[in-house]
Amino acid sequence: MWASVQVKTAGALPLDAADLRGRLRIDTAAEDTLLQDFLAAAASRIEGPDGVGIALMAQTWTLTIDAWAGEITLPGWPVTGVSEIRYLDADGATQALDHAAAFRLVAGTDPVRLVRKPGAALPATLGGRSVIEIDYTLGRADASAVDPGLVTAMALLAGHYYENREATVPAQVKELPMGVEHILARFTRGVVA
Structure with a gap:
């Protein structure tokens, strides 16, 4: 079923770099472009047939x-x-x-x-x-209508990407935050690609 589905037009993100900066307690906007990239990467892990089969925004x-x-x-x-x-x-x-x-x-x-x-x-x-x-x-027409758990999962993932910019961290290997998998399990739709 999922192999026959493609995202035709992607939606906006329910969080922006300034929102993520606040959640991560970052004081400067110097890395907003990087934070926005991490948010997009987090959304791609969650949305569509390659994610858990949902759409956050329209x-x-x-x-x-x-x-x-x-x-x-x-x-x-x-x-x-x-x-x-x-x-x-x-x-x-x-x-x-x-x-x-x-x-x-x-x-x-x-x-x-x-x-x-x-x-x-x-x-x-x-x-x-x-x-x-x-x-x-x-998806939702307004960011305020997106489930808060999904927004939190997106922020946790983006924060993880921000803190762990390499595939592994020397002396300590970190996986995705456990809360993300717990949240996404509630929303997973069928077997996804």
């Missing part, structure tokens, strides 16, 4: 499937909507589907599903693999 993912189905699972959390469904018609030309007429989004489930509406006709597609692409939106 973004778009694309699911690629081989054929229409009566029910289509949209991997990830929190799914907020479907923006576009494209398919290759029988001649191999890309077409857009009126997804609102063909499917309804069942958002009260985890994972969220697209369910075919009764009597909705679906067009013929080109035979083969990856002939249908579904763009869907996930």
